[in-house]
Amino acid sequence: MSRRSKHIDLRTLEGVITFFGSHHAIRAEGVLKRQEISAVLIPGPREISPNCGVAVRFDFNRREEVRALLQEHMVHFEDIHHYPEC
Amino acid sequence: MVYGVRKDRGFERGIVKTLYFDNAATSWPKPKSTLKSMSSFFLKGGGNPGRSGHGRSIGAARIVVQTRELLARLLNVRDSSRIVFTKNATEALNIAIYGLAEERGHIVTSSMEHNSVMRPFTDLQTRGREVSVVKADSSGTVSADDVARELKKNTSLVVLTHASNVTGAVNDIAAIGRICRERGVPLLIDAAQSAGCVPIDVQAMCVDFLAFSGHKGLLGPQGTGGLYIGDERLNEPLMRGGTGSLSDREEQPDFFPDRFESGTLNVIGITGLGAGVEYVLNRGVSNIAAYDAGLMQLFLRELCKDRRYRLYGPCIEHGAHPERSEPGTHNGDSPVRQTGVLSMNIEGQSPSRVGQLLDRDYGIQTRIGLHCAPSAHRTIGTFPDGTVRLSWGLFTTERDVRQVLRALHAIAEKESP
Numbered sequence: 001m002s003r004r005s006k007h008i009d010l011r012t013l014e015g016v017i018t019f020f021g022s023h024h025a026i027r028a029e030g031v032l033k034r035q036e037i038s039a040v041l042i043p044g045p046r047e048i049s050p051n052c053g054v055a056v057r058f059d060f061n062r063r064e065e066v067r068a069l070l071q072e073h074m075v076h077f078e079d080i081h082h083y084p085e086c
Numbered sequence: 087m088v089y090g091v092r093k094d095r096g097f098e099r100g101i102v103k104t105l106y107f108d109n110a111a112t113s114w115p116k117p118k119s120t121l122k123s124m125s126s127f128f129l130k131g132g133g134n135p136g137r138s139g140h141g142r143s144i145g146a147a148r149i150v151v152q153t154r155e156l157l158a159r160l161l162n163v164r165d166s167s168r169i170v171f172t173k174n175a176t177e178a179l180n181i182a183i184y185g186l187a188e189e190r191g192h193i194v195t196s197s198m199e200h201n202s203v204m205r206p207f208t209d210l211q212t213r214g215r216e217v218s219v220v221k222a223d224s225s226g227t228v229s230a231d232d233v234a235r236e237l238k239k240n241t242s243l244v245v246l247t248h249a250s251n252v253t254g255a256v257n258d259i260a261a262i263g264r265i266c267r268e269r270g271v272p273l274l275i276d277a278a279q280s281a282g283c284v285p286i287d288v289q290a291m292c293v294d295f296l297a298f299s300g301h302k303g304l305l306g307p308q309g310t311g312g313l314y315i316g317d318e319r320l321n322e323p324l325m326r327g328g329t330g331s332l333s334d335r336e337e338q339p340d341f342f343p344d345r346f347e348s349g350t351l352n353v354i355g356i357t358g359l360g361a362g363v364e365y366v367l368n369r370g371v372s373n374i375a376a377y378d379a380g381l382m383q384l385f386l387r388e389l390c391k392d393r394r395y396r397l398y399g400p401c402i403e404h405g406a407h408p409e410r411s412e413p414g415t416h417n418g419d420s421p422v423r424q425t426g427v428l429s430m431n432i433e434g435q436s437p438s439r440v441g442q443l444l445d446r447d448y449g450i451q452t453r454i455g456l457h458c459a460p461s462a463h464r465t466i467g468t469f470p471d472g473t474v475r476l477s478w479g480l481f482t483t484e485r486d487v488r489q490v491l492r493a494l495h496a497i498a499e500k501e502s503p
Binding site for chain 2: 021
């Protein structure tokens with residue numbers, strides 16, 4: 001996968017949110033983008049996302065803010081991981 | 087063959103267009119955006135949502151999520167994952183009714199329900215459920231007090247139509263919802279005829295479950311519909327199978343929407359449904375209700391005073407009269423009491439004959455008979471012959487209504503015994 005996605009360097013986004021199903025992954029992307037938090041849908045890495053084919057890569061430094069936002073908008077996620085791009 | 091609108095009897099070919107007055111069966115035409123979105127998905131999209139991590143699958147998933155979000159906005163649902171897609175309202179109703187009707191429980195419905203409710207109820211009665219049917223008045227409206235009187239300690243479900251597919255009568259769901267909520271009884275609403283035409287707010291109306299059709303007032307294609315599942319009392323899906331999630335496990339997921347959506351969704355249909363819902367939201371449901379009411383006025387002004395016609399529905403039954411008031415009028419403040427559905431008969435003529443003449447000689451397409459709601463026709467006194475049902479929509483014009491009125495008068499005149 002390209003290291004660049006819509007001018008965002010994925011190497012700067014070291015957090016990955018995993019989900020049980022794709023509905024919430026898509027919603028998470030929308031919620032974060034509307035708050036101007038960089039969020040990119042990625043194929044869910046098998047070792048941390050066995051349950052769902054898509055995950056969201058984001059700025060790990062903003063994880064607490066992201067957690068609160070997702071809860072506020074009823075986005076159900078599985079976990080937030082520190083998973084830098086290799 | 088193309089039917090035409092005719093000035094005289096006899097059949098001519100290849101003339102212009104039909105007049106479609108059967109929107110309660112399915113809406114037609116659809117907005118251009120419905121077709122365009124589906125065509126775009128077919129040609130450029132494709133993909134199975136929630137199955138793969140590539141762009142085509144994610145693109146399909148985005149469309150499905152967007153449609154769920156639009157529906158959540160329409161119905162005032164807080165968590166869009168609680169709206170699950172089905173192939174039609176009947177499937178949605180079946181999921182909820184069979185999932186909520188407890189063993190040895192008591193279930194309540196009304197005498198105006200469509201067979202998509204009545205047939206499951208009849209089946210459940212043979213399987214030992216106690217069933218109560220609340221009788222509507224002759225306009226087809228159900229009273230909240232009458233519903234309250236039927237509730238017992240072991241009542242496990244109340245199912246009511248929001249708007250009748252026979253008379254267009256709209257029930258006061260907010261009043262009934264408040265009673266059911268106070269008594270802790272789940273309330274399932276059949277919104278097949280009301281979604282998109284009558285404002286719905288599941289929070290304010292205390293609605294726990296709501297079934298909707300995608301191909302009527304929501305202006306989507308056939309093969310779409312859905313169920314809003316408001317709380318945990320409904321936990322049993324009708325089907326179990328692949329959901330794209332938890333692929334390593336052989337148990338059905340317990341989270342939404344996956345628990346209730348097994349197998350590949352009708353993604354192209356849901357794409358069109360999303361476009362239809364967006365169109366409805368942009369027009370405004372209250373505006374659509376007002377438009378329907380305006381066309382109803384045109385019919386009532388001319389037909390109410392004419393003894394040759396027998397009309398059914400709340401605007402006629404509740405004493406509204408075209409000269410004294412504005413029957414069917416709706417503004418943003420007053421509740422909608424009737425949808426754009428008018429059941430009628432011409433004195434001395436069978437509805438099947440009238441419907442046949444309307445179609446054959448005038449190209450006017452209606453539905454005649456019992457409309458899959460025999461109990462409703464028993465309630466309004468039109469069983470077994472039924473009625474001629476005219477049902478219009480956003481794309482019906484005043485000119486269309488005037489042409490129908492001319493056709494009705496011609497039939498009433500020529501065919502009178």
